[in-house]
Amino acid sequence: MNTFGRNFRITTFGESHGKAVGAVVDGCPAGISLEEKDIQELLDRRRPGTSPLTSPRKEADRVEILSGVFEGKTTGTPIAMLVRNENTKSEDYESLREVFRPGHADVTYQEKYGIRDHRGGGRSSGRETVGRVAAGALALKYLRDHGIVIAGRIVSVHGKTGPKEIEQEILAAKEAGDSVGGIVEVVATGVPAGLGDPVFGKLDALIAGALMGIGAVKGVEIGDGFAVAAMFGSGNNDPMTKDGFASNHAGGILGGISSGQKIVVRIAVKPTPSIAKPQQTRDIHGNEVEIRVGGRHDPCIVPRIVPVAEAMLGLVLADCLLEQEKYR
Amino acid sequence: MNTFGRNFRITTFGESHGKAVGAVVDGCPAGISLEEKDIQELLDRRRPGTSPLTSPRKEADRVEILSGVFEGKTTGTPIAMLVRNENTKSEDYESLREVFRPGHADVTYQEKYGIRDHRGGGRSSGRETVGRVAAGALALKYLRDHGIVIAGRIVSVHGKTGPKEIEQEILAAKEAGDSVGGIVEVVATGVPAGLGDPVFGKLDALIAGALMGIGAVKGVEIGDGFAVAAMFGSGNNDPMTKDGFASNHAGGILGGISSGQKIVVRIAVKPTPSIAKPQQTRDIHGNEVEIRVGGRHDPCIVPRIVPVAEAMLGLVLADCLLEQEKYR
Amino acid sequence: MNTFGRNFRITTFGESHGKAVGAVVDGCPAGISLEEKDIQELLDRRRPGTSPLTSPRKEADRVEILSGVFEGKTTGTPIAMLVRNENTKSEDYESLREVFRPGHADVTYQEKYGIRDHRGGGRSSGRETVGRVAAGALALKYLRDHGIVIAGRIVSVHGKTGPKEIEQEILAAKEAGDSVGGIVEVVATGVPAGLGDPVFGKLDALIAGALMGIGAVKGVEIGDGFAVAAMFGSGNNDPMTKDGFASNHAGGILGGISSGQKIVVRIAVKPTPSIAKPQQTRDIHGNEVEIRVGGRHDPCIVPRIVPVAEAMLGLVLADCLLEQEKYR
Amino acid sequence: MNTFGRNFRITTFGESHGKAVGAVVDGCPAGISLEEKDIQELLDRRRPGTSPLTSPRKEADRVEILSGVFEGKTTGTPIAMLVRNENTKSEDYESLREVFRPGHADVTYQEKYGIRDHRGGGRSSGRETVGRVAAGALALKYLRDHGIVIAGRIVSVHGKTGPKEIEQEILAAKEAGDSVGGIVEVVATGVPAGLGDPVFGKLDALIAGALMGIGAVKGVEIGDGFAVAAMFGSGNNDPMTKDGFASNHAGGILGGISSGQKIVVRIAVKPTPSIAKPQQTRDIHGNEVEIRVGGRHDPCIVPRIVPVAEAMLGLVLADCLLEQEKYR
Secondary structure, eight states: OEESSSSEEEEEETTTTTTTEEEEEESSSSSSSOOOHHHHHHHHHHOOOTTTOOOOOOOOHHHHHHHHEEEEEEEEEEEEEEEOOOOOOGGGGGGGGGOOOOOOHHHHHHHHHHHOOOOGGGGGGGGHHHHHHHHHHHHHHHHTTOOEEEEEEEETTBBSSHHHHEEEEHHHHHHOOOOOOOOEEEESOOOOOTOTTTBBBBBHHHHHHHHHTSSSSSEEETTTTTGGOOOOOHHSSOOTTTEEEOOTTTTTTTTEEEEEEOOEEEEEOOOOSSSSSSSSETTTTTTTEEOOOOOOOOOHHOOOHHHHHHHHHHHHHHHHHHHHHHTO | OOOSSSSSEEEEOOOTTSOOOOOOEEOOOOOOOOOOHHHHHHHHHHHHSSTTSSOOOOOOOOOOSSSEEOOOEEEESSSEEEEEOOOOOOOGGGGSSSSTTTTTHHHHHHHHSSOOOGGGGGGGGGGGGHHHHHHHHHHHHHHHHTOOOOEEEEETHHHHHHHHHHHHHHHHHTTTOOOOOEEEEEEEEEEOOOOOTTTTTHHHHHHOOOHHHSTTTEEEEEEEEGGGGGGGGGHOOOOEEEEESSOOOOEEEEEEEEEEOOOOEEEEEEOOOSSSSSSSEEESSSSEEOOOOOOOSSOOOOHHHHHHHHHHHHHHHHHHHHHTTTTT | EEEOOSSEEEEEEOTTTTEEEEEESSSSSSOBBHHHHHHHHHHHOOOOOSSSSSSSOOOOOEEESSEETTTEEESSSSSEEEEESSOOOOOGGGGGGGGGGGGHHHHHHHHSSOOOOOOOGGSSSSSHHHHHHHHHHHHHHHHTTTTTTTOOOOOOTBOOOOOHHHHHHHHHHHHOOOOOEEEEEEEESSSOTTTTTTTTHHHHHHHHEEEEEEEEEEEEETGGGGGGOBBBBHHOOOEETTTEEEOTTTTTTEEEEEOSSSSEEEEEEEEOOOOOOOEEEETSSSOOOEOOSSSSSOOOHHHHHHHHHEEEHHHHHHHHHHHHHTTO | OOESSSEEEEEEETTSSSSSSEEESSOOOOOBBBBHHHHHHHHHHOOOOTTTSSOOOOOOOOOEOSEETTEEEEEESOEEEEEEEEOOOOGGGGTTTTOTTSSHHHHHHHHHHHHOOOOOGGGGGGGGGHHHHHHHHHHHHHHHTTTTTEHHHHHHHTTOSSSSHHHHHHHHHHHTTOOOOOOEEEESSOOOOOOTTTTTHHHHHHHHHHTTTTTTTEEETTTTTGGGGGHEEEEEOOEEEEEEEEETTTTETTEEOOOSSSSEEEEEEEOOOOOOOOOEETTTOOOOOEEOOOOOOOOOOOHHHHHHHHHHHHHHHHHHHHHHHOOO
16 A cells, blocks of 8 residues: 555655655645745755764655646646665665565565565665655645644654754764664644544544554654553643633644644654664574674664654645545 | 445444444455354443443443344445444533533534534544444454454553552542543454555554544554664564564564564553543633533543454454455 | 445445345535435335336335434534335245346355345345435435536336337336336536546546446446447537537536536446246256246336436535535 | 556556656556566557557657566566656647637636646646556556456447448548547456455446546446347346356346456547537637647547557456455
8 A cells, every 4th residue: 555645645656776766646736836846855854864863875866746737836637756766785785685684674575475675675665755755745835835834853862852962872873883763743833623534534543644654663642642641631631711722732633633733743763673783583594694784774763754754744634634625 | 534444444423322323344254153242242341331430321232233144144245233322311411512521522523513413522422432343343253263363451540550559540530520541552463474565554554543543542652662762773673583583572563564473552541531620611602611521421431442442453453454365 | 345435425235135224424514404304205216116117015215314413414424324124025035045047146246255145136136225325315415505406317218218108118028027128317417617536536437437336237328428439529529609518419527527517427227137037047056947036026127227326426426526625 | 536446556647748657556466577568568559650540649658667576576566657758749739728629628627727737638638548558558467367368449430340441431530630439349358257346346337437537438338238228138138057158248247246257348439529620619718719629639549549448447357356355
């Protein structure tokens, strides 16, 4: 299932070391101004090679819009966006043809399909998110035209919260041939009340599905999230005044429908599974082997997940905004 | 959106104080033995009035199978299941016709639809889960026929983990006219490797969407969940031996596809928003009012969410099992 | 697949001789006035036993609305509608338990599912259309509120076009233990321009799928239909003036999108396959047998298909009208 | 809606005079041998410029596979296929920027979107079918691996049936600055019994929707089609013997499910709306104008629709074959 959304629908394609990655957006309204640079900006934010904290792999990641735009405006027809893969050192991965990297999808893809593109994880690579981010950039533009702004940030890495501490944790992990996880928060402001669709299209359900579907994410929470488990109802309910809500424990969603407050989502990101340290694993023949994952990897994927999380939240909200239009 | 699933599809209907609640299951394979008592058992587990810890509202909740079963076996055609509502004291709710209960969907339904059935929350009531549980019971039966067993349990309530402490917390909250939240864990054993469908039909994404879509759930995590944010990759990766995995930090899912290990999911449940304590709110005219929510409510919804969470996980796995059959 | 539609979605259930038939409508806008009699009227038009031309089977077919309506108005939540089966002489069908009736789905259901409810065709019976008609009646009401009116009529039966000739053909076929087919036309007026969604959601594609999916329908055509195959472009194109189109060869649809003209659809209905005349067939063991189909059957299903065709066209247009609202 | 199918899903994109057209196939099983020449062959059959009967527009239409294939085999991940547009004389269309061509989607796209790519019809052009044919070629390959073969043929053009007469009709129409329609038949052999999914996923319903969704198609019929309207049941039913069916009036489908016989479908194709003869129309300002459509057009689209119809029937059958696998 490589299609996401009911109204603002995206289909993504491409493998880490194939010819290209990209997305087709179907259902985007006509009349939106769109140029390649509108897409490029968010793509650049997910790009590696921009700091010592990320993978040194250099990817230009230039997006080309193939269809759906005429004289600078969307026409209501599908918008295909293409990013050619470059700088793909497939030979780095030859040693992984028959070995399963721990923490990766290598073993499960092999089980499911009986065949897999082992080069950099193929479709299961984080590179797959290029298509999501390209499509998400368009969703974010559409949302901004409606007054909705989405911003993500790093909450913590390996338990640390300050920027300087976070940088130290990442560099220390890199030095040790290891990796670290963290928490990302994404907030949407300007969301009108009424988005979300009971009972299986609840806004929080759609958000949870969208964000848990990003590789490496192992938890999603809305508003107070897991903290609610230790609260009283009298402390968790958000009182209402004539001017609106007096607090936002709910994270902007009540009964699966946006309340008009800020939408607040946090995700837990696991440490990058590719590490230089030796690990125990097996190959496709069932033999036990020791592995050290070479190649150019991020010691911490958290910073690069921020734009992906923004993109996915944007796609959900764009989809719900269109859904809501039907009933206006 | 009251339909869930791509292959094992359910559509639920009904309001808390309407004539009936129920579900139609479409896509269930033919030839499965099915009687009403197969459904009734799980329904009885979610029923209130069975202990001092739950709402005293008495609901017989007898399910009637209307279609799709012939001479004791499913025929591959839709299975409609109906539960008539009884013991619905609508007059309890007359005072709530124009007032929004804090922490409930009252205000968001009003914003979205401009009209709402205020009696017991109407469609946004926990009673809506009767349809899910009825359909889920069928999914769980189908899964058991394939060796997959799902079991939920209460992890904690209001931060306490022992059964006796949990009971005390709930009774204390009830006494105080308040309510408490908690954490539920659901585990699936016997799940074959290969379920789940990259990239937007990932098993963890589907599970997160399904469980976050249960009313009162504010967080979902898989395997080590939020704890991964403070871990090293070398500690989070599950090593592989020739006998399988040496640990299960991943919770049975790698790259969105089941690995053959136990699937482990936890959800955070908020305190029941209906409390006897006075709360500040407003009515549909914008006036500020104080509210004390009468009626018969659960001081803690956690125990009754366990069968609902089992049902939803069952629906996701049944759906993925059928999806997987396509490619065998 | 017992669900139809993307926005105005219906799920139907029930077998000919099971407990009940019905439908759940999901996605119907809130605020529409709705009583059971609004549904009953169209149901009564498809009911048998009302003239010597139709099956003498008496079905009261009283619809009960179970959910989704509050104080006389739809609330935006699912509307479940139930019709209990009565007067189901299952014993009439005992002789058909192991024999395949020619022209019926008996043999294909057996092949597909390995099990089937042989009583009156089970789910493959024309009785399944009760759910469609109930849901369709709601769609037609919604459309009328938007100025769209749908009306069907019999064009011909067994090649004859006059009402009196048609009656004679039907009675003659009945007398002979045989049956006859015919053509039905359905016209929608008041349809705004812009409905339909290229390229796979074209209005004509949706209509063709919806109407071909009615049992016994073997052909669908729009506007001039099959006659276009013998025309010149200069004769088939509809010229435009400043007051609109000068003709309507296209049947109200251009490029899959409604043009604002009348939508004109015709369907070919095959003769009822249940006939008293002896026919050659086989049983589930592979033996050749001769069959005379007893029971109470329509010698011509054409009159009773008219309301079903109206319902299906109504469902398509309601769905497209909601789809279109998204982009206003 | 630019996505088609539930299991073998395709998403197409691109406009007649944009940068490219193409398709993404999602849900294709892993392990199918696939090279670009497997796709090219069917594309070449729909290509214009190959005979005096078709448009002289030269299109190389070289397909590039961008993803989803690894070392010559499909991997179960999305297969993106791209065809760059060349030889697009956009200046031919400048005069049509503000004028609606009769019989085309110009006016309805303008009504629907308020904006349109007027060059060659943009997305509504027959060129859109390049994506369908590329995806369909893959479906046809998958089907052939399962013993299912699809073949289309021209039944008639402008009422004539012999190849020589057909050629004469087309050349005569071209000479006269006019165009002609015709009928195409597509037959699938080797189809197993059991494909198709009651009640809204009936095989004939899916086929009708798929084929009516091809531009210029105004009618679809299965088996005896419209002829059934003048038949007796005793003549239309297909008797069964122990060796199978004694006839195939049904066209291989009973109750929406394949019977194991040949599937026979016919479609009515309207005359190409682009003609050199003067026609009355209006422009976007409401003024009446006379138009002669220049550019390079097919005087008869029937021959080029044959591979498109094969592709669409192939897509439906591939989708149903996968659907059926779920329940094996």
